[in-house]
Amino acid sequence: MRHERQMELMNRFVALRDTKTATMADKVRTQPTSAYTSPELHEQELAKIFRGRFLFAGLAGDAAMPGDYFCLDLAGLPVVVVRGEDGLLRAMVNMCTHRGARIFPDDHGHLEGRGIACPFHSWSFDMYGRLLGQPLAREGFKECDKGLLGMRALNVVERHGLVFVEPLATGGTGAGQDPDTLLGGADQDLADLNLGNYRLADSRTRTLPLNWKLVIDTFLESYHIFSLHRESIGPYYFSTPNIFESFDSTLLFAGVRSDIVTELDKPEAERNLLPYVTLQYFLYPNALIVHQIDHIETWQVFPGAGPDESIVTTNIYGLGEITDKARTYLTKNLDLLVGVTDTEDFPQGIRTQRAIEAGASDSFVFGRNEPGLIHFHEWIDHTLTTP
Numbered sequence: 001m002r003h004e005r006q007m008e009l010m011n012r013f014v015a016l017r018d019t020k021t022a023t024m025a026d027k028v029r030t031q032p033t034s035a036y037t038s039p040e041l042h043e044q045e046l047a048k049i050f051r052g053r054f055l056f057a058g059l060a061g062d063a064a065m066p067g068d069y070f071c072l073d074l075a076g077l078p079v080v081v082v083r084g085e086d087g088l089l090r091a092m093v094n095m096c097t098h099r100g101a102r103i104f105p106d107d108h109g110h111l112e113g114r115g116i117a118c119p120f121h122s123w124s125f126d127m128y129g130r131l132l133g134q135p136l137a138r139e140g141f142k143e144c145d146k147g148l149l150g151m152r153a154l155n156v157v158e159r160h161g162l163v164f165v166e167p168l169a170t171g172g173t174g175a176g177q178d179p180d181t182l183l184g185g186a187d188q189d190l191a192d193l194n195l196g197n198y199r200l201a202d203s204r205t206r207t208l209p210l211n212w213k214l215v216i217d218t219f220l221e222s223y224h225i226f227s228l229h230r231e232s233i234g235p236y237y238f239s240t241p242n243i244f245e246s247f248d249s250t251l252l253f254a255g256v257r258s259d260i261v262t263e264l265d266k267p268e269a270e271r272n273l274l275p276y277v278t279l280q281y282f283l284y285p286n287a288l289i290v291h292q293i294d295h296i297e298t299w300q301v302f303p304g305a306g307p308d309e310s311i312v313t314t315n316i317y318g319l320g321e322i323t324d325k326a327r328t329y330l331t332k333n334l335d336l337l338v339g340v341t342d343t344e345d346f347p348q349g350i351r352t353q354r355a356i357e358a359g360a361s362d363s364f365v366f367g368r369n370e371p372g373l374i375h376f377h378e379w380i381d382h383t384l385t386t387p
């Protein structure tokens with residue numbers, strides 16, 4: 001990140017700290033708890049938020065070289081992203097057009113030779129999803145047009161090392177999103193992070209018994225750090241103020257470490273912000289790109305089978321090729337990170353989910369000091385009410 005931008009953000013933090021305030025939303029929001037429990041809303045979210053809009057799928061390094069691929073599940077839709085021989089990414093539904101088996105078997109891999117065979121009856125496909133062969137079928141599919149039995153293609157966009165896929169249901173139409181506006185004004189910040197140079201070191205996926213928005217909510221305010229995390233990270237971060245900026249639907253949210261005060265003694269030209277912050281970009285609707293001093297973490301949160309289930313994937317990436325030593329270091333970092341979320345944040349959210357399902361309360365209140373929460377839920381309202 002350019003020095004000028006770092007100083008802009010640092011000075012904003014200092015001004016808030018000096019005046020003992022924080023970035024404030026215009027007004028408090030009353031949040032209906034049915035947003036986390038309603039089966040009807042869950043169906044609407046699947047249809048309008050998780051189908052037909054571009055979703056963050058991974059970093060470009062997940063399929064860095066021609067023939068590399070990665071697979072993911074976009075709220076139930078199995079997807080594979082492959083880098084073609086021309087260096088461009090393709091996204092396809094990872095399902096065989098014969099009888100629906102998953103074709104690309106692994107989360108990450110590399111295609112060698114002529115292509116890949118479906119495990120069910122060994123139809124084979126090339127890296128672009130074209131059907132190559134149907135062994136032992138003889139006359140079985142004679143009247144079918146082979147050209148129409150290729151894997152279904154999805155729109156994919158690669159920008160500043162970020163990969164987005166538009167999961168479209170069959171026959172569905174997209175929201176008409178212009179891929180150029182996906183990141184809003186966060187384009188420059190994200191370009192500066194050189195995300196294309198990072199490589200995956202380790203990953204964790206878990207299914208949790210709470211609504212996907214309750215998982216996101218915990219990342220969109222730092223107000224809870226001094227309290228919920230008092231035994232872990234609490235002493236090392238400011239709970240308030242933090243650095244907050246909204247760019248259309250994208251949010252920048254930086255948690256500031258307490259030891260930043262040592263940096264403030266230096267003249268401005270010698271100061272750096274990045275070693276003292278966890279720089280977090282929330283990519284609406286369900287992903288976070290987190291820059292820590294020497295690595296990147298990504299979070300993807302999807303709704304599960306119902307409103308009370310979510311699927312959370314956390315990835316950790318290092319700069320350049322990952323040596324054994326780097327992997328050991330990064331895995332340790334990932335364990336520390338998920339140690340905090342999975343033993344402090346998520347159990348808190350799961351208890352809240354149980355309580356609201358039991359009818360404990362009709363609403364929550366989001367304070368003006370929690371602008372990220374207000375912003376996120378206003379965007380959900382906007383998406384659900386836009387035809």
Ligand code: FES
Nearest residue numbers: 096098099118121
């Ligand atoms: S389902 Fe793939 S070959 Fe039959």
Ligand SMILES: [Fe+2]
Nearest residue numbers: 218224229345
């Ligand atoms: Fe937390």
